[in-house]
Amino acid sequence: MSDDDDRAGEFGPIYLPALQRIRDLWLELEPLVDETAYDDVVAPTELQISLSDGLGNAENARLDIQWSEWGMYSFHYVDSDDVNWRFDRHPNTHSPEIHFHRPPEAATTDAESSCIDVTEVSLVTRAVHAMWRAAYEDNDIEQLNSASNPP
Numbered sequence: 001m002s003d004d005d006d007r008a009g010e011f012g013p014i015y016l017p018a019l020q021r022i023r024d025l026w027l028e029l030e031p032l033v034d035e036t037a038y039d040d041v042v043a044p045t046e047l048q049i050s051l052s053d054g055l056g057n058a059e060n061a062r063l064d065i066q067w068s069e070w071g072m073y074s075f076h077y078v079d080s081d082d083v084n085w086r087f088d089r090h091p092n093t094h095s096p097e098i099h100f101h102r103p104p105e106a107a108t109t110d111a112e113s114s115c116i117d118v119t120e121v122s123l124v125t126r127a128v129h130a131m132w133r134a135a136y137e138d139n140d141i142e143q144l145n146s147a148s149n150p151p
Contacts, residue, residue, distance in 0.1 A: 010070070012071075016044060018067035019038070019044065047066075048062055058079035062079070067121060073089050073090075074089075083141075084101075086101040087116060088101065088114075095113070099111040103141050115131070118149070123151060132144070
């Protein structure tokens with residue numbers, strides 16, 4: 001299922017400066033970043049961050065990230081073990097606007113309130129990174145949406 005299937009309202013046009021800021025922060029914060037790329041060099045709609053390791057037994061992972069001019073976002077994690085989870089902010093009919101899709105499937109019907117309350121691009125990025133890093137270091141996916149308003 002694509003993230004678009006999960007959206008009931010407008011997401012807004014992609015905001016490239018936000019994707020650039022997210023890329024720069026992940027490169028600064030995370031030593032496991034293998035490479036970064038955009039899905040389209042002319043008109044990017046998604047930032048892809050490849051990691052040299054993943055959660056649990058996964059050998060690698062990738063984050064597919066979208067950020068709109070309206071402050072809507074999606075941080076979608078998938079790894080070599082086919083584990084998925086997402087931190088999202090967008091209009092929908094199944095959960096609060098800011099929500100989390102639990103691993104391992106990140107199913108639309110399993111969305112719950114996100115522990116991330118901030119909405120500024122750098123703070124959201126730092127919060128997603130902090131949640132991923134805590135789950136990675138402790139080998140515990142339950143930590144992904146467990147903090148009190150990270151970062």
